[in-house]
Amino acid sequence: MGHQRLDLLFVGRSQCTFTAKGVNAILNNCGSLEELSVKRLRGLTDETIFDLIGPGVVGDSLRTIFLKELYNGPSYSPLIISSKNLRTLRLMKCSGDWDRMLQTITERVPGMVGIHLERIRVSNLGLNAIFSCPSLEIFLVKMPYCTNLGLASVAEHCRLLRKLSIDGCRANSTGDKGLLSVATYCHNLQELVLVRVNATSLSLGSIASNCPNLMRLALCGAKTAGDAEIACIAAKCTALKKLCIRSCLITDQGVEAVASGCPCNAAKLIAIC
Structure with missing residues (x-):
């Protein structure tokens, strides 16, 4: 590349042998870059793992920054913190303490x-840091360390949330307490995906009452969700257009409750129990 400036808007690299030097070459020569996707780079070895990436001229x-399956994810921190106009951050399966x-x-x-965290080392300490983003509208998290405390902190300080997806990864550490905070503070919620989250009619009813614009709801692998919870959703989610239920303890009675009780005729049920 030399010293030639390129007007690339998007760069994606997957399963190639780039080293830190190669990535920095892109960042130093693409002043118009808007989206960077880096996945499974094979050119980084133990000798180069602590080489820092960026920020170059793309600050x-x-x-948008998307990092996936990187052995040295935290080495990209100079790039991320220098991207002052960053709107979306996605971190998936990147090693290191985040x-x-x-x-x-x-x-x-x-x-x-928008923030998407999937299978990275983050505890409540990291989740509590999300409250520094009051403009957050989309928050997707898939990891076993998401607890009621961390979810409550995000909900209280990020009140503009429109899309929330929580996957507890079989840890069963999130339930009514965290979801009640969502109901209390996140009144703009339009889409809610709960996977392996122990929600009951208490929190689901509160969300239905306080989030009048909720249009899409998915409930998967919830050990506490049964016919009563489904009936609660059907009766109270007046704007619901799509309802997905998978691996929950519901019977024909719960399905009938949706068919007869859902106020919105456009609602669709996908039930795999």
Whole structure:
């Protein structure tokens, strides 16, 4: 590339042999770059694992960063915290301790509207850092360390949430307490996906009452969800257009409750029990 500037808007790299030097070459020469996707780079070895990435000349232009299956995920921190106009951050299966990283990232880049965390090392300490992003509208998390405390912190401080997806990864550490905070603070919620979350009619009823714009709801693998919870959803979710139920303890009675009680004729039921 030399010193030639490129006007690329998107760069995606997957399963190639780029080293840190190669990634930095892109960041140093693509001043218009808006979206960066880096997945499964094979050129990073133990000798280069601590080489830092970025920010180069993309600090003002980057809007989306997607990192997946990287052995040295935290080495991208200079790039992330320098992207002051970053809107969306997606971190999936990247090694390293991300708690402290998320604290720094959210302090330096508080304007993010979308965050996706999947199978990375994050505890309540990292989740609590999300409250520094009051403009957050989309929050997707899939990891066993998401607890009621962490979810409540996000809900209380990120009240503009429109889309929330929680996958507890079989940990069963999230339930009514965290969801009641969502019902209390996140009145703009339009889509809610709960996987392996122990929700009951208490929290689901509160969400239905306080989130009048809820149009899409998915309830999967919930050991506490039965006919009573489904009937509650059918009776109270007046704007519901799509309802997905998988691996929950419902019977024909629960399905009939949806068919007869859902106020919105456009609602669809996908039930795999």
